[in-house]
Amino acid sequence: MNNTFNINRFGLLLRRQWLDFGKIYLLSLIVVFGVLVGFYVTNIPKPSDGLPSMDDGFISLRFRYPIFGMVGFLFISILASSYFTNLGQKPKAIIDLMTPASVFEKFLAGVFYTTILGIGSYLFIFYITDLVFCKYLNNTFSAFPPVHIGKNSAATLVKARLLNSEMNFEQYRGFACVPVMVTSMFLLGSVYFNRFHYIKTAVSVFIACSIIGYVIYLCVSKMGENMVKITDSGNNEQLAFTIIFVSSAVISIFFWVITYVRLKEKEI
Amino acid sequence: MASEKKLVKNLEVIKIQHTLVYYLTNTVDMIKINNLNFGYSKHKPLFKNMSMQLSNGHIYGLLGKNGAGKSSLLKNMAGLVYAQSGTLDVMGFNPAKRQPALLEQICFIPEEFYLPSVKISAYIKANAPFYKNFNHQYFGNLLKEFDIPVSQKLINMSYGQKKKVIIAFGLATQAKLIIMDEPTNGLDIPSKAQFRKIMASAMTDDRCIIISTHQVRDLDNLIDTVIMLDENDVALKASVQEITEKLTFKKVKEVDDSIIYAEPSLSGYNAVMPNYHQEESKLDMELLFNAILAEKIKFKPLFN
Structure with a gap:
C-alpha cells in the first residue's frame, strides 16, 4: 500500500469530501449566480433608458469588469476559507484526520475543490451569465434608438466586445495565477486558524501586504535618493506582467507548502 | 535509475504489508510506549516518561480521574496529538505520521463526534470503501441489534443513537485496534448492556480494544486488564x-x-x-x- 498517494483512495476522498463540502460549494455557487444575474439585470442597457453609452463602436458594458473581479474574489476566497473549517472543531476534526487517506491526499483534495473546481466553476458561471445577457442584448438591439455603430453589424455588437482581440487577452495572462494565489492564501487560513478563518485571514493578508508595501516603498525611496532620472524609455509592460505571473505562482506554491505542513502538524 | 526507484518503492510496500501481517497474526505488543512525555504546555506535563505495552487479544479498561490524561493518551495512540519526547509504536507504525495503512486498522470512537446530515446509507457509501475489510452485513446486524432507524437522517438522531451508529461503523471496519473514549456516555441502560454484549463478541485474538471511561460499572465483566492513570504516569496496569x-x-x-x-x-x-x-x-x-x-x-x- 502506497502511504503517500493512491489514485483510488484519492478518488474516494474526493467523494467523501463532497458529502461535507459539496453543500457549501453548491450553495455558494447558487448565491454567486444570483448576485451576477442581479448585477446584470440592474446594469444592462435597456431600450427604455435611451441611447446606450458606446465605447469605440461597441455598447459599453464596463460594469462587468469590477463585478467579475469582486464577486470572483469573494466567491473563491470564501470557498477556500471554508474548506478546512472542520479542523477547527474537535468532533469534526477527529473524524477528518482519522479518515484513512494520506495527509498529501487530503491536501490535494483541498487544492482540487478550492482552486480547480472553485475557480473553474466561477469562470463557467460568469461566462454563461455573460453570454446569456450578451445574446439578449444582441437580439434586442433593434429596439434601441438608432445609433452610429461604426464598422460593426448589430448582430455582433455586444458579443464582439467579449472576445474581441482589442481586449488583448495576452496581457491578462499575467494575472492567471492571481486567483490561485488568493485560494492558496485562504486555504492556509482555514487550516491555520481555528475560528473566524475568513476575517482572520483577510486581516493577516492586509497587514502583511501593508508591511511589504511599506518596506518596498522605503527601499525604493532610499535607492532613488539623490538620483536623477536620465532616460524615459517607457514602461516594459510585458516584463511587469511576467513578474506578476511568476511572483503570484511562487507565492501560491509557498502558501500550499505551508498549508501541507500545517495540515501534517495539526493536533486536536 | 527508474527501476531502482520502483524496486525501493516495492520493498517499502512489502515491508509495510509484512509488518501488518506480523502484528495481526501473532500475540505481540500492538502498542509500545517508551518514555513518553506529553503535555499541552511545556510547563504542565500530562505524562512524564510513561512506558507501557498493550497486546492484541485483550480488552483494556483505561481509568483515571478527570484531567488524568485518559483522552490524551488515546489521542496519542491515534496520532491526533504529538508527544514532546519518547516513542510510540502502534502496529509497527508511528501514529504521528497518520499513514493510511495504520489509519485503516484503527477504529477511534471519540467522546464528542460529528456525523453529517445524511442518511446512514450515504454515510456508508462515502466512508466504508476506505476500509477494505468493511463488513456490510455485520454493520446491518449491529444496527438491527441497536435498534437504529436506518432510513432516518443522522442529524435527526439522538446523541445515543448517533453513538450507536458510530460504534457499529467502527466495529464493522474490522479494524484491529479499537479505541473508545467514554463509549457508554449517552447510552440508555438497555443500550449499555447491548454495548457490553457486542464488545465481548467483537473481541478476537488479533484485536486490541482500549476503552476509557468514568463509569467503571459499565465495563463490569467486559475488560480483562485495568490501566489506571494518576500523577502523570501509569498507576496500575494489571489483568x-x-x-x-x-x-x-x-x-x-x-x-x-x-x-x-x-x-x-x-x-x-x-x-x-x-x-x-x-x-x-x-x-x-x-x-x-x-x-x-x-x-x-x-x-x-x-x-x-
Missing part, C-alpha cells in the same frame, strides 16, 4: 485475574490492619486486602480505583 489473585474484595464489619483500603457501606465496610489465602472474590473496580488513588504506595509492591 483482572492478576488483581483478584493478589487482592481480595470483601464486605467486613470492622477495619483491621490487614485491610489496605476500606469504604463505609450500609452493612459495614467494603474493603480491599491482600489475598493471602487465595480466596475468590469479584473485582470491585470502583473500590479498586479509589483504593489505588488513596493508597498508591501500599499497592505498588504488589503489582511490580
Whole structure:
C-alpha cells in the first residue's frame, strides 16, 4: 500500500469530501449566480433608458469588469476559507484526520475543490451569465434608438466586445495565477486558524501586504535618493506582467507548502 | 535509475504489508510506549516518561480521574496529538505520521463526534470503501441489534443513537485496534448492556480494544486488564485475574490492619486486602480505583 498517494483512495476522498463540502460549494455557487444575474439585470442597457453609452463602436458594458473581479474574489476566497473549517472543531476534526487517506491526499483534495473546481466553476458561471445577457442584448438591439455603430453589424455588437482581440487577452495572462494565489492564501487560513478563518485571514493578508508595501516603498525611496532620472524609455509592460505571473505562482506554491505542513502538524 | 526507484518503492510496500501481517497474526505488543512525555504546555506535563505495552487479544479498561490524561493518551495512540519526547509504536507504525495503512486498522470512537446530515446509507457509501475489510452485513446486524432507524437522517438522531451508529461503523471496519473514549456516555441502560454484549463478541485474538471511561460499572465483566492513570504516569496496569489473585474484595464489619483500603457501606465496610489465602472474590473496580488513588504506595509492591 502506497502511504503517500493512491489514485483510488484519492478518488474516494474526493467523494467523501463532497458529502461535507459539496453543500457549501453548491450553495455558494447558487448565491454567486444570483448576485451576477442581479448585477446584470440592474446594469444592462435597456431600450427604455435611451441611447446606450458606446465605447469605440461597441455598447459599453464596463460594469462587468469590477463585478467579475469582486464577486470572483469573494466567491473563491470564501470557498477556500471554508474548506478546512472542520479542523477547527474537535468532533469534526477527529473524524477528518482519522479518515484513512494520506495527509498529501487530503491536501490535494483541498487544492482540487478550492482552486480547480472553485475557480473553474466561477469562470463557467460568469461566462454563461455573460453570454446569456450578451445574446439578449444582441437580439434586442433593434429596439434601441438608432445609433452610429461604426464598422460593426448589430448582430455582433455586444458579443464582439467579449472576445474581441482589442481586449488583448495576452496581457491578462499575467494575472492567471492571481486567483490561485488568493485560494492558496485562504486555504492556509482555514487550516491555520481555528475560528473566524475568513476575517482572520483577510486581516493577516492586509497587514502583511501593508508591511511589504511599506518596506518596498522605503527601499525604493532610499535607492532613488539623490538620483536623477536620465532616460524615459517607457514602461516594459510585458516584463511587469511576467513578474506578476511568476511572483503570484511562487507565492501560491509557498502558501500550499505551508498549508501541507500545517495540515501534517495539526493536533486536536 | 527508474527501476531502482520502483524496486525501493516495492520493498517499502512489502515491508509495510509484512509488518501488518506480523502484528495481526501473532500475540505481540500492538502498542509500545517508551518514555513518553506529553503535555499541552511545556510547563504542565500530562505524562512524564510513561512506558507501557498493550497486546492484541485483550480488552483494556483505561481509568483515571478527570484531567488524568485518559483522552490524551488515546489521542496519542491515534496520532491526533504529538508527544514532546519518547516513542510510540502502534502496529509497527508511528501514529504521528497518520499513514493510511495504520489509519485503516484503527477504529477511534471519540467522546464528542460529528456525523453529517445524511442518511446512514450515504454515510456508508462515502466512508466504508476506505476500509477494505468493511463488513456490510455485520454493520446491518449491529444496527438491527441497536435498534437504529436506518432510513432516518443522522442529524435527526439522538446523541445515543448517533453513538450507536458510530460504534457499529467502527466495529464493522474490522479494524484491529479499537479505541473508545467514554463509549457508554449517552447510552440508555438497555443500550449499555447491548454495548457490553457486542464488545465481548467483537473481541478476537488479533484485536486490541482500549476503552476509557468514568463509569467503571459499565465495563463490569467486559475488560480483562485495568490501566489506571494518576500523577502523570501509569498507576496500575494489571489483568483482572492478576488483581483478584493478589487482592481480595470483601464486605467486613470492622477495619483491621490487614485491610489496605476500606469504604463505609450500609452493612459495614467494603474493603480491599491482600489475598493471602487465595480466596475468590469479584473485582470491585470502583473500590479498586479509589483504593489505588488513596493508597498508591501500599499497592505498588504488589503489582511490580
